[in-house]
Amino acid sequence: MHLRALEPDDLEFLYALENDPDIWGVSDTLAPVSRHALREYLEHASVDFHAVRQLRLVIATEIGSPAVGVVDLFDYDPLHQRAGVGITILARERQHGYARQALELLKNHARTILRLHQIYATVGADNLPSMRLFAAAGFRQVGTRQAWLRTATGWQDAVEWQFLLGV
Template sequence: MYSREDIQLRELRGSDAPILLDWENNQENWRISDRSEAPSLSDLTSLIELQENAEHTYDLDQYRFMIVASKSGKPLGTVDFYEADWENDLAFIGILVADPKDRQKGAGLCALELLLDKMYNELELQMACARIFPDNLASIRLFEKAGFKKKLEEKHLSEPEAEYLEFVCELENR
């Protein structure tokens, strides 16, 4: 089992692009996300460069971190916020623990808690949201453990046929 001391979030690096490409192109991961087509290496390199070149996180509406095992430095997955609404102090969160062998061991919860702390303490966001497919029970349990509450079932605006459960977490009340 992982504890918070065992997990770190770090900025993406250019050298992360190939592993991100492997994870993003794994169609098993698509069923739990909005992904319908694979990004290219160029797409991922552009994301990393955009983050590296941003003067401040507030300049971006998405920011991704690598989840890393502290002792070994092994990349375990990614966690990001996206659709950041800086005027209304909220953002959506996505997470992937890439290797099924690393799941259900606490890494996801630790990473999620670290991101929520960063969102509240450093970025001054007040609310985090997550859209989760109803059959993704592991993610539902993860977000509930982190303090998220089910808000509603909705049809996603960009994909009206896709139904999600929406979860919210008021960051100051965690």
């Protein structure tokens, strides 16, 4: 398992991932993304983390293998040295432990390379697989935001998870 930077060849992978309506609810997306928009994104994806305050890494099972998902650091706060975490695994690749392994790699990268103090995640209260994932990865549940996420069926609570990196 390894994490790598986005490449221009990832266009079709990203197109499939970003246009999967089953994950729009957890990614704050309401509409499909065009290949053109994704090409533009890929052209600028290598911009410095500290400048754009976000980082997307591709999850692959081994070097040269097809992507199975992505892990994101977003909302980077340079003063407090923290960032949010998002992770998405292709539907056909779930239940293989890839997300858990990717979070371990991301925690190490955030600690040793980016020198972050902490990372956090916001998870819909009904997203039990993500709740189990973050708990298994050592994140601590630190609170619940009431009626925080709007869904197709109404408002949902959001559970906040935090991991102190010990930098």
